[in-house]
Amino acid sequence: MGISTPESRKAAKQHYADRNRKTKRVMEGDIAGVKKEEEAEATYRENQIKEFLKKKKHAAPVYKPKKKGTSLTKQKEALKAKYAYKEYVKSIDWGERKKQLTDAYGHACELCQKSGLIHVHHNNYKTRGHEHDEDLMILCKDCHDKFHEARHVAKGDTIAPIEKRCNVCAEAPHISISKEPRDIKLCAACLNIFFRRLWGCNYKNAIIGRPHFNVEFVI
């Protein structure tokens, strides 16, 4: 544990001697002796830990580079963006954008076709205020929750070109599903979340009895 000093070398030597003694006691079947050796071993370990912590306390502070995004300015920026988003989703503009989308593609969840209370999911926030259809998706609460639970959502700037954007996470898709009312593109990770987590099966089983699904491998 740590740097070798005359004391630590002495302690280590003692430790090995103790350990050898314990082996001897075991061989002899000396239960009381084994117990005593075990106690000595535990004390040795405790002392090692104490010594280590003492050294750590007095050691010079280690230089740690600042983690990206943890500075106060960054935190403030993130907070501002969060509030800007909250304001935006309450705005008339967003209300109109949502209506445009549901007018074009309907009021049913684009993944499971359930209708009722629907959410409009943003697969990235970079295009907020000027979203393409590819940046948005009509989802039921269950599908929406599952995707956010899995935390497979757009991470800032790393969004795929518009024609290759996964409708859920904005990464490049491998698979497209459902041609009607529009071509839904899902990346492999989102497809996996959708079929495995929501329906508990693979895509081959999922499309049986669901004619609106047309699973197609893009690559």
Ligand SMILES: [Zn+2]
């Ligand atoms: Zn759904």
Ligand SMILES: [Zn+2]
């Ligand atoms: Zn969402």
Ligand SMILES: [Zn+2]
């Ligand atoms: Zn995706």
